[in-house]
Every structure is written in C-alpha cells, then in structure tokens.
Amino acid sequence: MTLLELDSVSVHYGRIRAVHNLSLTVGEGEIVALIGANGAGKTTTMRAISGIRPVSGGKIIFNGEDITRMRGEKRVERGIAQSPEGRRIFPGMTVLENLDMGAYARKDKDGIAEDLERVFELFPRLAERKDQAGGTMSGGEQQMLAIGRALMARPKLLLLDEPSMGLAPQYIQQIFRIITEINEQGTTVLLVEQNAQQALARSHRAYVLETGEIVKAGTGKELLADPSVKEAYLGVG
Numbered sequence: 001m002t003l004l005e006l007d008s009v010s011v012h013y014g015r016i017r018a019v020h021n022l023s024l025t026v027g028e029g030e031i032v033a034l035i036g037a038n039g040a041g042k043t044t045t046m047r048a049i050s051g052i053r054p055v056s057g058g059k060i061i062f063n064g065e066d067i068t069r070m071r072g073e074k075r076v077e078r079g080i081a082q083s084p085e086g087r088r089i090f091p092g093m094t095v096l097e098n099l100d101m102g103a104y105a106r107k108d109k110d111g112i113a114e115d116l117e118r119v120f121e122l123f124p125r126l127a128e129r130k131d132q133a134g135g136t137m138s139g140g141e142q143q144m145l146a147i148g149r150a151l152m153a154r155p156k157l158l159l160l161d162e163p164s165m166g167l168a169p170q171y172i173q174q175i176f177r178i179i180t181e182i183n184e185q186g187t188t189v190l191l192v193e194q195n196a197q198q199a200l201a202r203s204h205r206a207y208v209l210e211t212g213e214i215v216k217a218g219t220g221k222e223l224l225a226d227p228s229v230k231e232a233y234l235g236v237g
C-alpha cells in the first residue's frame with residue numbers, strides 16, 4: 001500500500017524554484033532514499049512533506065488523505081515525524097525533556113513509556129545522559145537525540161534528513177543499522193543522505209534529485225550499480 005504520494009509537487013522560496021513537479025511514492029514498510037547534490041532540493045522536499053514549507057503546486061497524499069494544505073502539527077498527529085537537518089534539538093532542555101517533546105501530540109501514557117524504553121534501547125547513550133542539557137551533548141549524540149525525539153511521536157512515516165551528517169565513521173555504521181532496525185520494527189522511512197553508498201545499500205528504493213527534479217528512480221541495488229550514479233554520487237567512475 002502507498003503510504004505517501006507526492007504528485008507534481010513544486011516549492012518556491014520567493015522566486016527561486018527549489019523543487020519542480022516532483023512525484024514520488026513511499027510504500028508502507030519501505031525505506032526510500034532521496035539522494036542528490038547540495039542544493040538539489042532534498043531538504044525542501046522534506047519540509048514540504050512535514051508542512052514546514054507550503055507547496056506552490058501539486059498534491060501530497062498521506063495514508064489516503066490529501067494533506068497538501070494541512071498544518072504541520074496536524075501532520076504529526078496523522079503520523080509524520082521529522083528529524084530535521086542539522087539536529088534542531090532544544091538546547092536548554094534535558095535529553096529526557098527533548099524526548100518528551102517528541103510525544104507532545106500523544107495522550108497514550110503507556111505507549112509513550114514503551115517508546116521511551118525503545119529509544120533508550122536503540123540509543124543507550126541517551127539513557128546514560130537523560131538529565132544532561134541537549135545543547136551540551138556532542139554532535140553525534142545530538143543527532144541520536146533528534147532521531148529519538150522523532151521516534152517518540154510513534155510515526156507511521158519517519159523523515160530523516162542527513163542522519164549521518166557530522167558523525168564519525170563508526171557512528172555512521174551504527175546510525176544506518178539503527179535505521180534498518182527501526183524499519184524492521186514497522187516504521188516507514190524516507191531518508192535524505194549525502195552518504196549515497198550507505199543510503200542506497202540500506203533502502204528498498206531510491207530517487208535521484210537534480211536541481212529540484214527527479215532524474216532517476218529504482219531499487220537501491222539498481223542505483224548502486226548505475227554508472228552515472230556511481231560517477232556522480234559514489235565517487236567512482
């Protein structure tokens with residue numbers, strides 16, 4: 001079943017067209033990756049889906065419902081959670097308070113407690129540091145916190161914008177393993193990554209974005225083997 005569909009979506013910043021007639025689907029249970037160079041429109045696409053940025057054309061359908069004009073908060077209630085680029089956590093709040101914020105739209109206390117435990121299992125570091133101010137956590141730890149906070153919404157669809165950014169190599173492996181784990185536990189994932197190699201290896205399907213338009217789509221495997229993708233995004237000719 002299709003969980004998310006973007007149908008000819010365009011997004012502008014003033015007169016700058018960042019995303020143009022973009023169509024994509026994310027099926028329930030999938031990990032779908034969006035790769036592309038700096039400025040290709042990946043973050044803008046994520047913002048359009050989470051409702052941070054209004055679209056200037058096209059339609060966004062989530063779980064059978066047209067959410068094109070729906071407010072961001074409502075989309076969270078519908079089951080869309082985003083871990084934004086640059087780990088925008090709340091620096092003055094503790095780790096635990098940050099995680100609680102992720103669950104703000106929920107009322108199921110038992111479910112929230114369960115998910116907190118799950119987040120602590122996925123990221124033991126967050127459990128160790130639950131009373132530390134978010135802003136004093138290391139870069140990699142803040143990345144874990146941003147992902148953990150998004151998971152606390154118990155989303156149907158998890159939007160991850162550059163989860164491996166700024167992480168040391170051993171943490172990059174770990175983050176990608178955790179993404180697979182989260183997916184296997186039932187969460188659908190849309191993943192934006194500069195680390196195309198890892199992203200393609202871990203996703204069921206992927207789209208390549210160039211200057212706001214999708215230029216290629218396929219399974220992760222297909223794109224990993226695609227000569228032009230290799231040359232442009234995998235650093236091998």
Ligand SMILES: Nc1ncnc2c1ncn2[C@@H]1O[C@H](COP(=O)(O)OP(=O)(O)OP(=O)(O)O)[C@@H](O)[C@H]1O
Pocket residue numbers: 013016017018036037038039040041042043044045085194
């Ligand atoms: N707030 C803004 N105002 C004006 N232009 C913007 C704004 N945000 C993004 N843009 C422009 O829109 C285009 C797409 O940006 P976007 O952030 O979506 O790219 P990206 O693919 O996420 O890149 P990166 O890999 O560097 O994160 C870029 O040309 C960018 O300069």
Ligand SMILES: [Mg+2]
Pocket residue numbers: 042043044085
């Ligand atoms: Mg970006």
